[in-house]
Amino acid sequence: MRYILGFVIAIGLAIAAAATNWLYLASATRPTAYVAMDNSIKPGQEIKSSDLRPIPIPGDASLLRQSMIPFDSKSILVGRTATRAYLEGDVVLSRDLTEQSTGSQWRVVGPFELISVGERFKQDSGRGAELASTRGNNVTIAVDANFDEQTSRLLAVIAGLGQRSQSARQQSKIVAVQVVPGPANSSTAARENTSKAVSTSAGRQVSRDIVYQTVSLDGIANVPSVLLEGEFIRFVVPD
Secondary structure, three states: OHHHHHHHHHHHHHHHHHHHHHHHHHHHHOOOEEEEEOOOEOOOOEOOHHHEEEEEOOOOHHHHOOOEOEHHHHHHOOOOEOOOOEOOOOEOEHHHHHHHHHOOOEEEEEEEEEEEEOHHHOOOOOOOHHHOOOHHHEEEEEEEOOOOHHHHHHHHHHHHHOOOOHHHHHHOOOOEEEEOOOOOOOOHHHHOOHHHEEEOOOOOEEEOOEEEEEEEOOOOOEOOOOOOOOOEEEEEEEO
16 A cells, blocks of 8 residues: 555656646747737827736737837836827837937937946945946847947947037937846857857857947936846937
């Protein structure tokens, strides 16, 4: 009888392990859901929660969330006025948020993934005045090595900040740094093409099409107090 009981327990544990493994695989392969319209919306119409629905989109989530809004973050849309016309089923893009708040006066450069942040932006940064240096205001971001449109815009802004002309500096002034909504759990390694990936001396897998650019946020008033490595940020500059 004791042997039969042990055999039954072993079978039960095996079934439980198989069920747990199946649930894990099912969740791992489930595509991330993004915000789409459940109704047709006109420009200027207020967006309600009932107007939104999730739409699963397969693909690299770390890339897709740069241009789309995860459904978990749909609350940032509720109460806003639509900046364009939507048909039922249309996916809401991140740039739609920018058009409402910035209009024609501002433009956004990015988003870019944060690789590292200065001491000023870390949660445990209260370690002395010496950390509030210019170096502590720097962040390192991943940019396109082939100078895509967003990378070229950012470099133009950085170059303009070094101009002697006051008007040129004002035109290139970064007025705010924004964190792109979505889970901050992605990394550059998660969105690499395996055929293009190479190993660094530190063992990190990076893409040949990605390089790291350091940007100083010194003097920018509208910057989140804490920035997390792996998040995506974008820069607001005058249009």
